[in-house]
Amino acid sequence: MLKNSIGITNFVLLMSVLMFLLFHLPFYRYVFGNIDYTGFHGILLIISLMLLMLLANAFALYLIFSLSRIVGKFLLGLFFMLNAVAVYFVMTYNVIIDESMIGNLLNTNYEESSSFFSFTLVLYVLILGIIPCIYIIKVRIVSVSWKRFLKTSSLALLFMLVLVFANASNWLWIDKNSKRLGGLAMPWSYTVNTSLFYIHKYQKNRKEILLPDATIADNEKSVVVLVIGESARSGNFSLYGYGKDTNPLLSKEDNLYHFNATSCATYTTAGVKCILEHTDSNQLYEILPNYLYRNDVEVVWRTTNWGEPPVHIKNYQRREDLKPGCTGPGCDYDEVLLTGLKEQILASTKNKILIVLHTSTSHGPTYSKKYPPQFEAFTPVCNSVELGNCSHEELINAYDNTILYTDFILSRIIENLKTLNGYKSTMIFVSDHGESLGEKNLYMHGMPMSLAPKEQYEVPFIVWVSDSSQKLKPETTLSQNHVFHSVLHFLNVQTPVYNEGMNIFE
Known part of the structure; x- marks a missing residue:
């Protein structure tokens, strides 16, 4: 039975495990389908990805909740709701939440988006989103000292770096599959790709530094193929x-x-x-x-x-x-x-x-x-x-x-x-x-x-x-x-x- 009061470290670990169990079936289904999990490198990669997923989410939540409980609860609740919707679309339509998909979503009008509404979507949001949010809102989170905060953060970061470099032999596989993996990892798929969408949109709309006007000096027919x-x-x-x-x-x-x-x-x-x-x-x-x-x-x-x-x-x-x-x-x-x-x-x-x-x-x-x-x-x-x-x-x-x-x-x-x-x-x-x-x-x-x-x-x-x-x-x-x-x-x-x-x- 869940406690009404919980330490911040245990809380973020609990939430990370919950997100891992509820929202990452498509992620690991893809991993198991695209790697030899009977060999040493495959087993190492799978274990490392699991640990990295748990630690990365817990680490991010730990930082946010240490700075502000109110902001932390709001963002965590939002993540559960958005994760529920995202996983519904991944499971139902086999989509990848990449930058282009974010662009499609942000350019969809109400009539188009409402056509995706279904009873199954409601169940996803209710079970995977609203119910966890109720606990998140009600639970009292006990803070730790800044000394304990710095120690825990440093150890978590160090362990994640060790896992990354322990998988040097698997970097090529990760690079090759990065778009798929990134599009299935919650909540990073939509948070990172939404940021990238707006960054690239800004870059495309950014005004170039125009060069001085030029003149064509003759009428000779000339063609360059670059x-x-x-x-x-x-x-x-x-x-x-x-x-x-x-x-x-x-x-x-x-x-x-x-x-x-x-x-x-x-x-x-x-x-x-x-x-x-x-x-x-x-x-x-x-x-x-x-x-x-x-x-x-x-x-x-x-x-x-x-x-x-x-x-x-x-x-x-x-x-x-x-x-x-x-x-x-x-x-x-x-x-x-x-x-x-x-x-x-x-x-x-x-x-x-x-x-x-x-x-x-x-x-x-x-x-x-x-x-x-x-x-x-x-x-x-x-x-x-x-x-x-x-x-x-x-x-x-x-x-x-x-x-x-x-x-x-x-x-x-x-x-x-x-x-x-x-x-x-x-x-x-x-x-x-x-x-x-x-x-x-x-x-x-x-x-x-x-x-x-x-x-x-x-x-x-x-x-x-x-x-x-x-x-x-x-x-x-x-x-x-x-x-x-x-x-x-x-x-x-x-x-x-x-x-x-x-x-x-x-």
């Missing part, structure tokens, strides 16, 4: 001296140049931002497509990826926009970005055109899923999302096949540009960041630049030009910011922000 690669590291391109022939098509192209380059960061959002801005900074300067579009250049953005700064142009096309006009098996891969590309260029009424293709070809951990079967030239390949379970050869082979596929896509773009009679054209390919493939026991990317290995920031910078008279400077190592100024030069867009020292063309 291909932003994903997780492509230069070390696995045969153009850069790699032992395997991963660039059989590009290596045969005339007027093709490649440069050593480094990325500004080891993750997509910062890498893409750096490619599109005139300088590497923490400010939100007007990015290249927005700037050129505002100054009367035809701009088209096509993407199978995400993570770019806000793009304010007319022709922004995602995979789902391009697939209806695409035919063949390549439509399920990054080839979809080439659908009707030549026709779209020829249909433009403007003389200056920028096409941005944002690919996802080499993003892990499912490298073997990023290319059509006919590009599986290097075998055997890693087919597991748990990269540590694959041999180094299998992992490298799967990744190398993505580079081989990238070679094909870039070659097709060049072939399309060659047929544009009357246009001066160029293709620029640069990756957002590199990728670790087991070197130093590191996988994928995202390490802080101060600690990151070269595999995560040495990226390809490949340029093709249609006219052999168009020479490129003999640069040594480029940065991603070279893209902005080189595109301005090629399209002959004159602006005070242009930096000749950052231009790759003579």
Whole structure:
């Protein structure tokens, strides 16, 4: 029988256990369905997730209730009510409470939301929400001294950190499944994702720092195709001296140049931002497509990826926009970005055109899923999302096949540009960041630049030009910011922000 008076430590532990039992069946159903729970690593992960779930909720409640009982009771009661509703929708509609779902919820009108009302929902709210709230309201919580508070908090935090680092071997699995796990963990799913929704909404609506107005200096028909690669590291391109022939098509192209380059960061959002801005900074300067579009250049953005700064142009096309006009098996891969590309260029009424293709070809951990079967030239390949379970050869082979596929896509773009009679054209390919493939026991990317290995920031910078008279400077190592100024030069867009020292063309 529950007591009318209880110490704060026992109370928050009791509430954490109650939330664990009432609201986390979908979470652990997903965990058990997606991990080998008969092996040591699986057992360790499951136990650790259970303990972390209990401790994280108890720790958060402990901090809140130590600061204010009234606020604590209000928030805890609110959590139980919202948890009940969230679990109802998860169990009934098999949804994930992620950021996009929060966006859908916040943009739902009354008529739509009322259609979800049911007797079962009432039962969920009554049993899982209202009944616990009655106890929360009535119980008297006994506080502890600040010395005891600091000791308990420190020990809880230390134990959670130990659990995190004890699962270093499982970080890849957690990273791969983070969206699902985060969308099923209560109350973190809706609290964190609601915060992220409003943060990202603010960022999208935040006013860019506009650059000075520009002018187009001539009427020569010119087109730039900027291909932003994903997780492509230069070390696995045969153009850069790699032992395997991963660039059989590009290596045969005339007027093709490649440069050593480094990325500004080891993750997509910062890498893409750096490619599109005139300088590497923490400010939100007007990015290249927005700037050129505002100054009367035809701009088209096509993407199978995400993570770019806000793009304010007319022709922004995602995979789902391009697939209806695409035919063949390549439509399920990054080839979809080439659908009707030549026709779209020829249909433009403007003389200056920028096409941005944002690919996802080499993003892990499912490298073997990023290319059509006919590009599986290097075998055997890693087919597991748990990269540590694959041999180094299998992992490298799967990744190398993505580079081989990238070679094909870039070659097709060049072939399309060659047929544009009357246009001066160029293709620029640069990756957002590199990728670790087991070197130093590191996988994928995202390490802080101060600690990151070269595999995560040495990226390809490949340029093709249609006219052999168009020479490129003999640069040594480029940065991603070279893209902005080189595109301005090629399209002959004159602006005070242009930096000749950052231009790759003579």
